């Protein structure tokens with residue numbers, strides 16, 4: 001059954017667990033997530049980026065979500081727009097059945113330069129006003145995602161601000177978060193604590209100077225009724241990087257957000273944990289393994305089925321680690 005982000009995360013807050021929000025572009029990812037949710041009895045957040053909507057097409061994506069509801073009626077399902085960059089993106093998502101939208105006003109409309117506080121408040125409160133009228137939830141973002149190791153905004157996957165930022169811009173300020181939430185009325189807030197999107201987050205296992213999990217506690221104290229969201233939360237498991245590289249892939253040494261750090265974040269108030277890279281990596285590592293092992297294989301299903309199984313395993317692990325298994 002489809003539910004809003006507010007409903008789903010209110011339940012998570014009540015019992016102090018976190019919910020992974022997995023990015024989806026196609027049927028295989030969607031089925032892998034739902035199979036894992038069924039196996040662990042977990043509630044689900046599926047999110048689509050603008051790129052995902054363009055890739056699948058809005059009609060295909062909407063009908064795929066309807067199919068999931070029919071196939072998995074027992075699983076609470078929130079369909080969320082990831083990183084909406086303008087009002088129209090959020091509204092067209094709602095028109096297509098999304099029960100929740102992110103208005104990412106952390107960057108100006110070009111998607112490259114850091115937004116002013118006033119711009120972010122204006123555009124996010126407009127989306128919140130409109131979305132709430134029709135019963136959809138809203139996530140905002142305050143602070144710039146990026147690396148506390150290098151001082152750069154994230155750049156790896158081509159979106160976000162790439163230039164040098166001071167440490168303060170790369171960390172969400174708790175008092176500003178309080179003002180932002182009061183002004184915008186968002187249901188959830190994405191915070192900047194040193195994580196970034198993509199595979200290349202940290203050059204070594206992150207320590208507290210580059211991954212500011214403690215900052216979450218300070219923000220949560222100021223806005224206890226706003227659900228905190230961690231973006232860039234893939235763990236980039238070494239196991240999958242090795243499998244990818246052993247079969248002809250080239251991924252240099254890199255570290256993601258360790259699962260135990262996310263679990264600490266959940267203790268401090270994180271409720272939504274965004275994961276895209278880990279499912280991408282698990283799937284493509286499996287493609288490479290199959291292609292390498294059986295060079296005459298050309299039935300896509302022979303690649304896609306093991307890829308689905310690998311993605312499903314990652315999902316099960318996260319549902320269990322975040323305490324959301326058994327909560328559907």
Ligand code: G3H
Pocket residue numbers: 023049050051052082083197198276277
């Ligand atoms: O925001 C980042 C997500 O990983 C989505 O990425 O824009 O390539 O679909 P994408």
Ligand code: 13P
Pocket residue numbers: 023082083196197198199230231232233234235274275276277278
């Ligand atoms: P990862 O690239 O770490 O999976 O982050 C995904 C994300 O934050 C989507 O909004």
Ligand code: ZN
Pocket residue numbers: 083197231232274
């Ligand atoms: Zn994100």
